[in-house]
Amino acid sequence: MRILGPYNFDSVLDRLSLDPLHVIDRNKRSVKVPLIIKDQPLVAEVTAIGTTDEPEFRVDEENNEIIEKLTHIFQWKQSLTEVDDHFQMTDLQQLFKEHRGTPLVLDFDPYNCLLKSIIHQQLNLSFAHTLTERFVKTFGFEVGGVYFYPQPETVANLNIVDLRELQFSGRKAEYVIGIAQAIVDGKLDLQSLYDKSDEEVMNELIKLRGVGPWTVQNLLIFGLGRPNLFPAADIGLQNALKKLYELDRKPTLDEIDVYKKDWEPYLSFASLYLWRSIEEVG
Structure with missing residues (x-):
């Protein structure tokens, strides 16, 4: 499929490569994306076959639902020209020249994003990724060489000791398990957040233990793709x-x-x- 440029997929791969859970092939310019479609896990491989100015992609698993999800994750409908033009008269002009065409790519699922944001709280980036990788590889599952986050039902049945063995703090273990239990109990519906304003999402999630403004802002940006958030405390x-x-x-x-x-x-x-x-x- 073709989209409007500029769109720098190599920059996307740069950012995705920071997370050891992502399966990337630099030579092929591809990434394998774990998706849950109709409660079934599948892996879609996205390969760039175009350029920054004339971006084009090949997807190995194609149906309307998969393409819709990938379009949202990779923000293929967002005009980066419009964004770039906006910043040309600001203090960030040079950054937007250096990283031209870098899109705001989302986490592969808002649930993953929320758990990852909680795990990453108050940790340096390297150990945060290590801890998340341990969590996913210990309690998640693998399809075609790609790891899926453990589903809420799995996490809700863990106990604090299970996560402490991975070097979670006791409090962070409580938070992660509590989020999963809220989803399983029907108290938290992440899909419903798409239809709510930034403020409504903040007001709803801030009530959950372990979820502060920084966590919600990260979810709004990288889970829901909201364009106007700046986590100043980051x-x-x-x-x-x-x-x-x-x-x-x-x-x-x-x-x-x-x-x-x-x-x-x-x-x-x-x-x-x-x-x-x-x-x-x-």
Whole structure:
């Protein structure tokens, strides 16, 4: 399938490669995507066969539901020209030139995104990915060499000791199990979040134990694809701003509020490109 450029799939693979659970082939320019379709797991391989300016993709498993999911995950309908034009008169102009055509690609499932955000809380990125990988490979399942996150029913039946053995803190273990139990009990319906405003999602999820504003903002960006979120408390973003503005310290939240005014209504893209500016990719 063809989409409007610019769209830099090699940049997508750069970001996806940060997570050891992703199955990527750099030479083929492909990634294998675990999907749950009608309660059945399947793996769809997405391969780039075009360029940044004339992007085109081949999908090995094609039906309408699969294409719809992949279109949402890879944000194939989002005009990056419109986004890029917006930032040409801002302080992020150079970043948008350096990383031109980098799309806001989502986690493969909002449930995965929520669990990953909780696991990643207050951890450095390297260990956060290691801990998530242990969790998924211990309690999840594999299809065609691709790992799926353990489903809510599985996680809800775990106990804290199970996760402590992987080096989870006791509190984080409680949070992850509690989220799964809320889903199983019908108290949390992640699919319903698509139809709610950012504020409504925040108000609903913040009531869950272990879920703070940073976690909800990450879910809104990388789980639901909302375009106008800036997690100002994120250490990575603070470090990126420190680098951008050549500060001798991290910026204050008040300073960040001033910086970000010109970036609306695309704050999520500002966040993405700032993260890109400090990421070490292979």
